Amino acid sequence: MSALNHVRVVEIAEAVAGEYCGKLLADFGAEVIKIERPGSGSPTRAMGPFLDDEPGAERSGLFAYLNTNKRSVALDLGDAAGRETLGALLAKADVLIDDHAPGWLAEMGLDAQALAEKFPQLIACSITPFGQSAPPERRHATDLTVMQASGWGYHTPSGADPDKPPLKGAGRFLPSYEGGLDGAMCVAAALFGREERGTFIDISMQETLASRVDYVLAQMVAGEMDVGEERTRFDLGGPAGIFPCRDGFVYIFASAPTHWEAIKTLTGNPEWAQAYPDNWLERGLSPERIAQVRGAIVEWLKGEGKDEAAEKAQALGLTLVPLNNADDLERSPQLAHRGYFEEVAHSVLGTRRYPGVPYRMSATPAVLDRAAPMLGEHDALLDEGANA
Template identity: 60%
Template sequence: MSALRGTKVLELAEGVAGEYCGKLLADFGAEVIKLERPGSGSPTRALGPFAAQGDDPERSGLFAFLNTNKYSVTVDLASDDGRETLRQLLGKVDAVIDDHAVDWLCEVGLDPERLEQDWPRLVVASITPFGSTLPEDRTYAQDLNVFHSSGWGYHTPSAPDASKPPLNAAGRFLPSYESGMEAALCIAASLYEQDDSGLGRFIDISMQQVLTARCDYVVAQMVAGEMAVGPERTAYDLAGPAGIFRCRDGYAYIWMSTPQHWDGLRQLLDDNAWMDEFPPNWLERGCTPERVALCRKHVAAWLLTQDKHEVAAQAQKLGLTLVAVNNGRDLQESPQYQHRGFFAEVEHPVQGKALYPTVPYRLSETPACIERPAPLLGEHSDEQLGALADASSGGAA
C-alpha cells in the first residue's frame, strides 16, 4: 500500500522544480498525469546527461529521473481542443502542479483568483522564482539567479576572496529540487485538509523564499537584528580553519569551531609539535588569521597522506567534524546507502538499466517505490484520453 494511492494529480509543469514535485508524489503512489507538448514533449527531455543509446526525446537521464511512475499524455494547450481536454482533466484530479511563469495559469484558463468559484476542491501549487506577486524586473529567472538572490551566494565559498565573485552551489538545480520538495509537502498537507473540508487551495511557492529558509543561521540573525545586513560576504565567514582539503584519493571537508574539535584534531594527529603553539580555546577566543593559516597549512600537508574515508571514520570517533567529499561512485558503494536501499535499479525501455536515487526518508508501512520508469512521450495518451471520452459519452471509464 502506498501513502498517496487513490490521489490523482495533473502535472502541467515543464521544469525541474515541478517535475521533481510530481515525482515525489508519484513515487508515494499518487497517479500523476503529465501533460506534454506534442512532438517535443517537456523541455527537460532536452536536458542532459544523456544515455548512450536511444533516440531523442527519450535519452535524457534527467527526465528519466524526474518522471518515474508518471503517465505521459500529449496535449496541445494552445488549441481549443487542448483547452477542453485540460478542463475535463481538471474535473477528474485532486491537485495540479505548475512551474511556468506568473500568469501562465490564467492563459490556459486556470485563474488562481477564480479557483474557489470554478474549481472549489482543487489544490493548485504554483512554483515560480519569486512568487506570484513580484516586481516586473523579476519576471524571468533561472536557478542561478534564485540561488544568489536567496543569500546563499554570500558564503560560496565559505571563506570568500572578496576580489572574486561568488560561486554557484553544487549541482545545477538546487533551488528547483528544494522548491519541488516544498511544493510536494504543501500539496500533501492540503490534500489531508481537503479530506475534511472538501475544499482546495492555491499554494504560491517562491523558490527564493524556500532557499532562504534553508540558509544558515546567519540569515536568521540578520532578520532578528543581531547582525548587520549589508553587501559584505564576510558576514558568513566564521574565520576558522574549516574548508575542503585534498587527500590521497580525493577530498575531505573539516569543520572546527570549538575546543572539543581542537582536542579531536590533536588526537587524530598524535599531538604534533606544531600544535603546542595554540591555546586550547583558540577557536573561540584566539582565532587570528595567522593561527588559521598555520593550522590549515599543517592539516593540508597531513591530509595529503591520508585516504578520505579512513580518516573521516577515525576523526568522527574522536568528535571531529571531518567528512569525505563523495563522488558518484562513492555514493553507490557506500555501505550505509546500500544498507538503506537508497538506490533502486530501474530499467527504462530505451535507456536500459541504471541506478536511480530514491528518497532519504522511509515510511515504514507505505514506503516510496519506483514501480515504473519515466514514460515515453505520449505513452498513455490513448489510455487517459480514451477514458475521458468514455466518461463524457456516458460509457464506462
C-alpha cells in the first residue's frame, strides 16, 4: 500500500506547477482525477518534447511525465453544467489542486470562502507565481519572472556577468517544480491533520524559490551583508565558478581554508601558492589572486574528465561537481544503483524510462504503475459526479 491510498484529489490545474503537485500525490497512491478541456485537453499536452518531433495530444513527453497514475476526464468548466458536475466531484474529494492566475477560482465560484462553505471537508491548494494576493501586474508572471524575483537570477552561477541578459535558471520550469513540491508537502501535512479540513493552501512560487537561496539571503536579512540591486550582490567572490574540462564542464565552490588546501594539492602545489595566507578565501581576496588561482584550475582540468575531477576533488573536501546533461544522468552509476529510472508503458509513446521519485519511504513507496491517461479516458467518472 502506498502512503496516500484512499485519498481522492480533483486536479483542475493546467500548468507544470499544479500538475507536478498532483503527480507527486498520485505516485504515492492518491486517486487523482484530472479535469481537462474537451477536445484539446491540458495546455501541457501541446508542449514538447514530442515523440518523433510530431506534436499531438498523446505525444508530449512533458505531459506524460507530469501525469503518471492520474485519471483524465474531459469537462467544460466554462458552462454551468460543467461547473455543477465539478461541484459533485468536489463533494466526494479530499483535495483540490489549482494553478490558474489569481481571480480565476473566484470566477468559478471556488474562492477560499466559497470552498469552505460548500465543501468543508476539502483541502484546496493554489499554486501561483506570487500567491493569491499578487497585484494585477504580477498575476500572469512566467517562470523566468519568478526566477529573477526570487533572487536566483543573481545567484546562479557565481559571478554572473551583469552586462548579459537575465539567466533563466536550470531547466525550463524550476520555479514550477519547486512550487509543486511545496504544494504536495503542504497537502500531505494537511491530510495528516485530519481535523483541520477546510484548509486553503496558498503557494507563492516566488516565496518558495526565495526560501531556497541558501545563506546569502539569510545574511542579507540578518544585516550581515549589504542589500542592493546589483546582480553581483549575491557573488561571494573568490575563484568559484564553472570551468571547462576534457569532456565538458564542472562547477567549483571554494570559500574556506580546507577548500584552498585541496586546490593546492590538485594543481600540484605550485610555489607561488605557498605565499597565500590559509584564510585568503575568507579575508584576503584580490582580483590578482583570483585570476592566478583560476588559471591554475583551468590548467589542471585540461586533462581531467568531469567525473574523474569530481571524485578527486571531493575526496579532498573540495566542492566540485560535474555539469551533467540528460545523457549523463541516464548513464549515472549512482542513479542506476538507486533504481531512480523506471520503465512505464504508454499506448502511444511506448515503453519509456521515466524519472522516479528522488526519495523513498520503505513501508509506503511511490510506484509508477500507470502511464499518463489519454484525454477523457476516464469520462465514466463524470457519471458518478452527475448522479451524486
